[in-house]
Amino acid sequence: MAxxxxxxxxxxxxxxxxxxxxxxxxxxxxxxxxxxxxxxAATDYTKRITQIVQDLxxxxxxxxxxxxxxxxxxxxxxxxxxxxNRGLCGGYNGNLVKAATVRRNEIKQQAANGQLSVSGKxxxxxxxxxxxxxxxxxxxxxxxxxxxxxxxxxxxxxxRYITGKVDRVDVVYTKFLSSSKQIxxxxxxxxxxxxEMPSADSSKAxxxxxxxxxxxxxxxSAGAILEEVVPASFRARLxxxxxxxxxxxxxxxxxxxxxxxxxxxxxxKSLSRTYNRARQSKITGEIMEIIGGVEALG
Amino acid sequence: MADKQxxxxxxxxEKTALEASCDSLTxxxxxxxxxxxxxxxxxVGRLGFGLLKMRNGTSTTDWxxxxxxxxxxxxxxFVLTDRLLKPDQIDKKQAEEDLAKAMTIKxxxxxxxxxxxxxxxxxxxxxxxxx
Numbered sequence: 001m002a003x004x005x006x007x008x009x010x011x012x013x014x015x016x017x018x019x020x021x022x023x024x025x026x027x028x029x030x031x032x033x034x035x036x037x038x039x040x041a042a043t044d045y046t047k048r049i050t051q052i053v054q055d056l057x058x059x060x061x062x063x064x065x066x067x068x069x070x071x072x073x074x075x076x077x078x079x080x081x082x083x084x085n086r087g088l089c090g091g092y093n094g095n096l097v098k099a100a101t102v103r104r105n106e107i108k109q110q111a112a113n114g115q116l117s118v119s120g121k122x123x124x125x126x127x128x129x130x131x132x133x134x135x136x137x138x139x140x141x142x143x144x145x146x147x148x149x150x151x152x153x154x155x156x157x158x159x160r161y162i163t164g165k166v167d168r169v170d171v172v173y174t175k176f177l178s179s180s181k182q183i184x185x186x187x188x189x190x191x192x193x194x195x196e197m198p199s200a201d202s203s204k205a206x207x208x209x210x211x212x213x214x215x216x217x218x219x220x221s222a223g224a225i226l227e228e229v230v231p232a233s234f235r236a237r238l239x240x241x242x243x244x245x246x247x248x249x250x251x252x253x254x255x256x257x258x259x260x261x262x263x264x265x266x267x268x269k270s271l272s273r274t275y276n277r278a279r280q281s282k283i284t285g286e287i288m289e290i291i292g293g294v295e296a297l298g
Numbered sequence: 299m300a301d302k303q304x305x306x307x308x309x310x311x312e313k314t315a316l317e318a319s320c321d322s323l324t325x326x327x328x329x330x331x332x333x334x335x336x337x338x339x340x341x342v343g344r345l346g347f348g349l350l351k352m353r354n355g356t357s358t359t360d361w362x363x364x365x366x367x368x369x370x371x372x373x374x375x376f377v378l379t380d381r382l383l384k385p386d387q388i389d390k391k392q393a394e395e396d397l398a399k400a401m402t403i404k405x406x407x408x409x410x411x412x413x414x415x416x417x418x419x420x421x422x423x424x425x426x427x428x429x
Contacts, residue, residue, distance in 0.1 A: 041313035048309055048378050052342055052369055147311045151380060162409050216369075219327060219343035225367065228344055232366065232378070236311050 007275040018264035025257035031143045032250035039243040061222040065230040070191040071167040076113035082173040082245040083123025090256035093122040095184040100172045145242040154235040174248035182248035305374030315382040324351040347423035390428035397421035
C-alpha cells in the first residue's frame with residue numbers, strides 16, 4: 001500500500017523536475033540565439049580591423065609594436081580563466097577548471113610570478129577550493145558580456161605587459177568551433193600574434209571592390225595608426241573570447257538540460273510501469289479476497 | 299562618377315552601430331576636425347575623441363565617438379570606434395570623475411604619460427559634448 005503511494009509521489013516529483021529542465025532548456029535556447037547574434041554582429045569590427053592592418057602592410061609599413069614582441073626571458077605569466085556564473089551546464093565548468101589547473105601547474109615550473117584572474121562564480125569557487133590564490137574576480141559577465149567591461153580588463157593587461165610586469169598572458173576559455181563542437185582551450189594572448197598578416201609577396205596587390213589598388217593616405221602616419229590598431233585589435237580579440245565563452249555556455253546548458261529532460265521522461269516511464277503493476281497486483285489481491293469471502297459464505 | 303552622398307558606416311566591437319548616407323561628414327581626427335565630402339580620396343586616419351557630425355541638407359545629426367580609426371574607401375567611410383553615443387547619453391558625472399582621477403596619475407615613463415594624456419583628452423571631450 002505505502003509502496004504504491006510512494007511510487008506515485010516519486011512520479012509526480014520527477015514530472016515536476018522534467019517541467020523545470022524543459023523550461024531551462026528553452027531559456028538556454030533563446031539565450032544562445034541572442035548570444036550567437038551578438039557574436040555575429042561583432043565580426044564586422046574584426047573584419048574592418050584586419051582590412052586596415054592589411055592595407056598598412058601593403059603600404060610597406062614595418063609592423064612592430066611592443067605588444068607583438070615576445071620576451072626572451074619569461075619571469076611572470078598572467079592567466080585569465082573564463083567560466084560561467086551558474087552551473088547546470090554539464091561539463092562546461094569542469095573542463096575549464098581542469099584545463100586551468102593543468103596550465104597553472106605548467107606555468108609554476110616556468111615562472112615564479114603571475115596573477116590569476118577568474119571570471120564566473122563557478123570557476124572562482126572551484127579554483128579557490130583547489131588552493132590557488134586569485135588576484136581578480138569578475139562575476140558581471142553573463143550571456144551578454146559588455147564590451148566596456150572587457151575593454152577595462154584588456155587595458156589593464158596591456159598596461160601590465162607594456163610596463164614589463166608580466167611577460168605572457170594566457171586565457172582559458174571555451175572556444176566555439178561550431179554549434180555542435182566547443183572545446184575548452186588555453187590560448188596565449190600576449191605577446192599578441194593573431195594579427196592576420198598577408199605575406200609580403202602575396203598576389204593581394206590587386207584587391208578592393210573594383211580590382212583597383214587603393215593608395216591610402218595615412219593620417220598622421222602609418223606607424224602611428226599601427227600603434228593604435230594593435231591594442232584595439234587585442235581588445236577585440238579578448239572580447240571575442242568572452243563572446244565565445246558566452247555562446248558555448250548556453251549551448252552546454254541547452255545540451256545538458258535536453259539530456260536531463262529525456263532522462264526524466266525515461267524515469268517517468270519506468271516508474272509508471274512499476275506503479276501500474278503494483279496497482280494491478282493490489283486489485284487482483286482484493287478481488288481474490290472478495291471471491292474467497294463469497295465462497296466461504298456460500 | 300562620384301556619388302552625391304557619402305555612405306557612412308560606424309562599427310563598434312559589439313555591432314554595426316550606424317549605417318547611413320549623408321551629404322557631408324565631419325570627424326574628430328587626432329589633431330582636429332576633419333571634413334569628408336563625396337568622392338574623398340582613400341585614406342586611413344586615427345580618430346580623437348569628439349563630435350561626429352552628419353549633414354543632410356540643412357539638418358545635422360551629432361554623435362560622440364570614442365577614439366578609433368576612420369577608413370575612407372571608394373565604398374564608403376568606415377568608422378571604427380569603441381563607443382558611439384548620442385550627446386545626451388554621455389554621463390557627465392562619470393567624465394568629471396575620470397578627469398579628476400586622471401589628474402592624479404603619476405607619470406614616470408612614456409607609457410604612463412601617454413595613458414594619462416589619453417584619459418584626460420577623452421574626459422575633456424566628453425564633458426564638452428555632454429548636455
